[in-house]
Amino acid sequence: MKKIINDPSTVVAESLRGFALAHADLVTVQEDPAVVYRADAPVPGKVALISGGGSGHEPMHGGYVGRGMLSAACPGAVFTSPTPDQMQDAITKTDGGAGVLLIVKNYTGDVLNFETAAELAAAEDVEVRSVVVDDDVAVKDSLYTAGRRGVGGTVLLEKIVGAAAERGDDLAACEALANRVIANVRSMGLALTACTVPHVGEPSFDLAEDEIEVGIGIHGEPGRQKMKIAPADELVDRLLDPILEDLPFTAGDRVLLFTNSMGGTPPIELYLAHGIAERKLADAGITVERRFVGPYITSLEMQGMSFTLLKLDDEMVGLWDAPVHTPALRWGV
Structure with missing residues (x-):
């Protein structure tokens, strides 16, 4: 194993310290329990958006804390759910004062721990609602989930619903929008290496x-099929x-195409794949209105890529284009 680390047991803590120094203008990082907050939190009258999960997927989720996206992110150990006390x-x-929306990827530990945190918050008279992202079509079940896994769609949801919360939408509206994104x-x-x-x-x-593995999960779970490169x-x-085929997407649809590196795929290969995907969608009569290309939900150093396709409507397009200012995403500011 070759990694730029000191001790496997301190990787997350040391990384968070560096993250805090690099982005002190945007976030506050608390070490115990480990939480990344917006530097201006809480924002009075605004719905708070919170997500989290195991570390190793950077920049998700801490990189998306800031104006126009998340209010806070809870980083667990590598590929391990954060705990209810963090949440x-x-x-x-x-x-x-406007309530809290929890954005949960569909992994058993995440779902259970966020559910526990929501119950504890409700006992303190905080209004909390949750949505569960389950966009991975590769499997219906895995060792890590009950049903489909939550993967790249989580990033798109956090941006779109984050913009809605920033403009002042209430908790019910943010929850409904999140569920609309999940449905679409x-x-x-796939992975070239583990x-x-x-x-x-x-x-x-x-x-x-x-060999390559098709249908992998972001925690290094094997996929649905091994095949020759x-x-x-x-x-x-x-x-x-x-x-x-799954939704299905059909001619006339407007979409956002997210071409994601799993961490070790260089841009030259990622853009090559993105171009092929755009041409294939055009041939199917599907209009790519927005694009998103890069390493935005990773699996440590895995060489591989994923595609995420979101069926758009006018409101989603406007919210995607809305200003965002986080460590990982910045536009319109």
């Missing part, structure tokens, strides 16, 4: 030099076809 602290520190977003990924969790010290699954055109088909 409860995030709720307390960010509640501006689908994702799928990732290595620092405290494990070995790859999360085995791949021969000429193939040209990029075929790999794009392997990801896009199941996405298009």
Whole structure:
């Protein structure tokens, strides 16, 4: 294992300290329990948006804390759910009196722990609602989830609903919008290499030099199929076809296409794949109105990529374009 670390047991804490120094103008980082807050939290009269999950997916979620996105993020150990006390602290520190929306990826630990935190907050008379993101079409069940996993669609939801909260939408409206995004977003990924969790010290699954894994999860879960490496055109088909069939997406749809690096895929390959996907969607009569390309929900150093497709409406387009100012996303400011 080759990694730029001191001790596997302190990776997350040391990384958060560096993150705090790099972005002190935007966020406040608390070490115990570990929570990343907006520097101006709580914002009076604004719905607070909170998410979180295991570390190792950076910039998600801490990189999306700031104006126009999240109020707070709860980072767990690598690929491990944060704990209810982290989430409860995030709720307390960010509640501006308009309620709190929890954005939860569909992994069993995340769902249970966020549910516990919501119950504890309700006992303190804080209005808390939750939405569960389950956009991965690769599997219906996995070792980590009850049902589909929450993956790239989470980032798009946090941006769109974050903009709605920033403009003053109430809790019920933010919840309804989040569920609309969930109903219209689908994702799928593949890996050329496995990732290595620092405290494990070995790859999360085995791949021969000429093999790839299609349908992987962001925690290094094996996918639905091993196959021989193939040209990029075929790999794009392997990801896009199941996405298009699932909703389904059809001619006349307007979409946001998110082409994501799993952490180790260089931009030259990512843009190549994105171009193929755009052409394939155009051939199907689907209009790509917005694009998003880069390493925005990663799996440590995994070489691979994922596609996320969101069916857009006019409101979603406007909210996507709205100003955002976070460590990882900045536009319109």
